[in-house]
Amino acid sequence: MLNYGLDVSGLERDVALSDLVAEGDELDALVSAHADWADPTPAAGWTIAHQIAHLAAADANVLIAIRTPEAFDAVLKQAEAAGGGHADLEAAAGAAKPRSVLLDEWRAGRAEVAAALCDLPTEHGFPWYGSQLTATLMAPLRLMEVWAHGQDVFDAVGAARRPTDRLRQIATLGVIGRELSFHAAGLPLPTDPFRVELAGPDGRTWTWGPADAAQRVEGGVLDFCLRVTQRRSPAATDLTAVGGDARAWLDNARVFL
Known part of the structure; x- marks a missing residue:
């Protein structure tokens, strides 16, 4: 996950919550109309049902962290015991449920998460994997996870x-999570500032960082989001990087461990 000590001033909880609801509704419409949830997805061994089960399980864990933070330690211990296969096991368990049951669970869970995050004071902390989190970041x-899956x-x-x-x-998460990308790759953290310029859906340019920064990443926001969520390789995007650190970032970009 992200280094939660980073500056999150570019994130807006209320905007993200509205976007989260809309993103979930869009995916819901797609999967509800698709007949076969056993169809494979690009994630090895994961069907459509696995993807929905993963989202439902994550929502359930968010609710535990917010409502009964003292119980979240058990969630962490279960994940640690399963090791790297935890997400696969969790998704497989959910995918084995009848489609109607899984769909109802996902719908209820994502609605409860949106409501719970809305009710929290923006800087109220609660436990998460390896850190304390706030509604501003969660x-x-x-939103990022629903979009990526x-x-x-x-x-x-x-x-x-x-x-x-x-x-x-999602792009803002990618930008503020740059340090995570270098940390996960075992690379030293750059000291120079970065400039990111991305073309939004309507053609407007969204920017982060000082305009005169030597390390630069440019392209379309869709490709940037696909890259930082590791849904596309750098070569499969329109992104360009100027500077060695910028190129290393694109090669290793991520917003989760």
Whole structure:
């Protein structure tokens, strides 16, 4: 996950919550209309049902962390005991449920998460994997995960996906999570500032960082989000990088461990 000590001033909880609801509704419409949830997705061994089960399980864990933070330690211990296969096991358990049951659980859970995050004071902390979190960061993190796993489903069914302004919050996560990308790759953290310029869905340019920064990343916001969520390789995007650190960032970009 992200280094939660980073500056999150570019994130907006209320905007992210509205976007989270819309993103969930869009994915819901797609999977509800698709007949076979056993269709494989780009994630090895994961069907459409696995993707939805993963989102439902994550929502359930968010609710535990917010409502009964003292019980979240058991969630952490279960994940540690399962090791690297925890997400696979959790998704498989959910995918084994009848489709109607899983769909109802996901719908109820995501609605409860949105409501719970809305009710929390923005800087109220609660436990998460390896850190304390706030609603200001969890809202866009949930948006990012729904969007990323939704992309797997869109790819699986071959459906076109229209980019929206919801990508801005995900792109901001990608920018503030730059240090995570270097840390995960075992690379030293750059000291120079970065400039990111991305073309939004309507052609406007969204920017982060000083305009005169030597390390620069440019391209479309959709491709940037696909890259930082590791849904596309750098070569499969329109992104360009100027500077060695910027190129290393694109090569290793991520917003989660």
